[in-house]
Amino acid sequence: MNIKDISTLYAYNRWANRRALGSVRPLDYNEFTRDLGTSHGSVRGTLVHTMWAEWVWLRRWHGESPKRIFDEGDFADLAAVAAYWRGLEDERQGFIARLTDERLDESITYENVKSERWTYTLGHMMQHVVNHSTYHRGQIVTLLRQLGHVPRKTDFLEFFDDPDESETSL
């Protein structure tokens, strides 16, 4: 894992998160919060879980071990989710801008929400976060289709073709 890998993956992640949020925009409140039987219930629950994971890992990279799990009810609507996520992305961009290849190989120990201690290299953790978000973005596309909407794709193949898209900024 090197800086180039990380920069590529996080450029994709930022693009894909914005596209996903843009696809959710047409949902009304009932659709946004409707329990569709996934691990995280609703579209809102899946988005908030994905965002929480990005947040908790960023905190761990800073040497912290928060035990808090976001409650989807704390995010009243999509605008609230998007605003929080935008701040998170900005903080992470600053973190990435200061990274070095050597730093990516360093190990970080943290406690998860169950107070279990784990140690991984920073590079592996950063790869994991994008993988985790990609997995759930695939689910969000499926949930939107369950609700009868036509989401825009967020897979990497689309990013190949349209990496500079800006219309999805929120």
Added chain:
Amino acid sequence: MSEIDRIADQIASGYRDGAWPGVSVRDVLRSLSASEAAAHPVASCHSAWEIALHISFWHDAVRRRLGGDPVDYRDDEDWPAPAEPTAANWRAALDRMDTVHQTLVDTVRALDPEALERHSPGKSFTVYFMLHGVPQHDLYHGGQVVLLKKVSRSTSLPRSC
């Protein structure tokens, strides 16, 4: 570990063990019966079988692009039509997906490191960029198949509105 091996490991991991999200697209597809795989539990979504064929197409397409073929493709190649939904046909589709995947991983491991900076034939992106897309693509569709399986085995979840 070389950069080539690291990328090859990511491709293998994204397909076989889910690369930390923990759900392998290969395993979740193999957990489905032929009839489940052929079904469209969410009306406007591809079936799991179609997704398996799509993954096979793209693993093979990336391998061919590594060999210089630009791989211009039609929609029916991107999303091939499944065979008759028999257990034997489903097993054959899954086995082919494994074979195509392993061939891609082996091809990546044999790459000259300088190849990473070359452009994929006829494309604006590099080989390096293309290869990072493979595990992301598998994870994305893995997340979808997990949901299709849940809806398929539920009598209460919405299939479309």
